[in-house]
Amino acid sequence: MNKRSLGALIALNIVLLAGLLIVTLTPQTAQAQRRGRSHYTMISGRTNQKSSYDIVYLINVDTAQLAALMYEEPNDRFVRVGRYDFSGDLQGRTGGR
DSSP states (O other): OOHHHHHHHHHHHHHHHHHHHHHHHSOOOOOOOSSOOOOEEEEEEEOSSOTTOEEEEEEETTTTEEEEEEEETTTTEEEEEEEEEOHHHHTTOOSOO
């Protein structure tokens, strides 16, 4: 290997290292979601009509919405039973019990 090709390889390595440093050290723009994480409460229960099915109530505390999911054990799946929006019920209330 002659001196000229060795110098070219060293120069190429310096250019590649500079490119790597530029890509690595430049700040990236945030790829955040528009909304933050919500707070959920989960309550389990059983149905009165169908004794073999369990129900899970999911309450989104931030948006005041409730979703009821029924677990069908024979089919091994959740089925949405219904949903309810509490925001209308909570308007005008200023905390307390």
